[in-house]
Amino acid sequence: MEEMNVRKIKDYIVYTEGLEKTYKDNGLEVKAVRGIDLRLKSGEFTAVVGPSGSGKTTLLNIISGLDTATRGEVWLKGRLLSKMKKRELADFRRDNIGFIFQAYNLIPVLRVEENVEYIMLLQGVNKLERHKRVLEILDEVGLQGMGNRLPPKLSGGQQQRVAIARAMVSRPALILADEPTANLDSKTGGALLDMMKELNRKTGMTFLFSTHDNIVVERARRVITLQDGKILKDEVKER
């Protein structure tokens, strides 16, 4: 029976069971996530939607290992996060998860190319390979010829493209994107989402968004709605 469970977990990129997260805020207990069972298969393009305070961000933080659950477990690529030591978890996250943030969060003193290759440097990828992959990904996100620029010199849309390139360049299994379009106008946001969807199709990487932007919802193949820390709806759109 246990062996069957292990096999079942290994079928998923993300497998959570009974996730709960309770914060203490001014002495009061706040339940941000209440018993979430989430399963994502490889190559999914999924949006988690819900009003502010519904637990979207907390859920993404727990899935990525940036935060810990009060109760329940997370398996990523079949590995149980709670069993990992801090350093091991940091390495695992570096090699398997790409992050895209609402505020881009690029390193302002590093040029576009350097920002994109940063994770590969930490991974110890050789220089030739890094250079090749940086050029390829910048080409794919439409930033060819902009590698030498510093992030503050770029528009919001361009910065988010750099962030996408940075998240994808090391070919992680999972991309977590938290409100990636929130700081962009609808046209730019739409174009970026189309680009990510195309990259998802080409690379087979799994995308998990947290959003309340329709631009994302419209393009997601699966939409999970959260309310008060619980899954209210889980819809898979027909292709």
Added chain:
Amino acid sequence: MVLLKIAFRNIFRQRRRTLFTALSMFGGFILAAFFIGWADGTYNGIIDMFTRNRLGHIQIHEKDYLDRPSLYKTINDMSVINRTLEEVSGVESWTPRLYTAGLASLDDKTAGVQILGIDPVRENKTTSFNKKIIEGRAFSSASAAEVILGKGLAEILKAGVEDEIVVISQAADGSIANDIYRLIGITESGDEMTDRTAFYLPLEEAQKFLVLEGRVHEVAVTINNLNDVERIHRIIEEKLDNPRLSVEPWQEFARSFYMAMKADKEGMWIMLVVIIIIVAVGVLNTVLMSVLERQREYGVLRAVGTKPSQVIRIVLLEITFLALFCIVAGAIAGLLINTYFASHGLSLSNPITYGGIEIRAMRSEINTRSFFIPALIVLLSAGFVSLFPALKAARTDPARSMRFH
């Protein structure tokens, strides 16, 4: 390499803040460099004057003479010492001396004296003896029956130039040594105690008087550079290689003066601690501010897999780059300042008297420690106080710092 890049480029992000941090390090370096150069220059000046004036930088005696002086503990062969000192480079000059106690009298005045037999030519070359004669003249030869008295002793005996002074002592052969000498000069060494007992005779005359022909009690040596005392003292000792002789640096034969100087010099560290605090507060303030400001950035770095130790390295490298720049700039500025004060000095309207020595100007000194110590102060204090902000940066909780928003 990328960590170096981040650290280096971070320096130029908040230029005003960087400038304040740099100023506290640069200012601290210059203050420390100047203060050490100044203290070393002043103290070495006093020590050099004190030793050159009377004692010499190095002395040679028969073994145990310093601990238990005796008329009979003499250096019997000056020719070996003369040859050795001629060979040692860095030796400026030397002079042999003979010492004993006696009783001097003029008319109805009598006083206990210290009889000093000196070689007029060598003593003048080594300690500028003739310049201290305030009345009368110098010895005419090493064998003349002449005496020069210290100013205080001349006053006690109410003696004037051309008076005849009677002196009694004990000779080395056990007989009573007594003679009459014509007073040809009065000297003022700057040390009142010495001047109240000093009874100078030409060396050969003193040797004859004490029946110690060809023998001396002490050889005082001066060297070109005070900082070479230890080295030259060792060389002389090795070259003489005589267990009956002892060669001492000034720190040993003028121990109480050395201890007083050392204690005074220790006071310099209090000033250096104040400088360390200035640098530390300046650096801690600005580094902590920038770490707090960049919390989100460190959060991102941690989220994408940067190790805590790498984050610490970024913060420490940034401050190290800045410290190195300030050290180089401070060394140039400190060198210029110390060079100016080493050559021009600071004239004192009221000369200071220290141990009988009058100092008319205070001068700085250029030496390696006046750059080495400030460099260490800046680097270590900046590095040490940056550890706390660096640890704070390394402990950034990615989720909390970014809140995913």
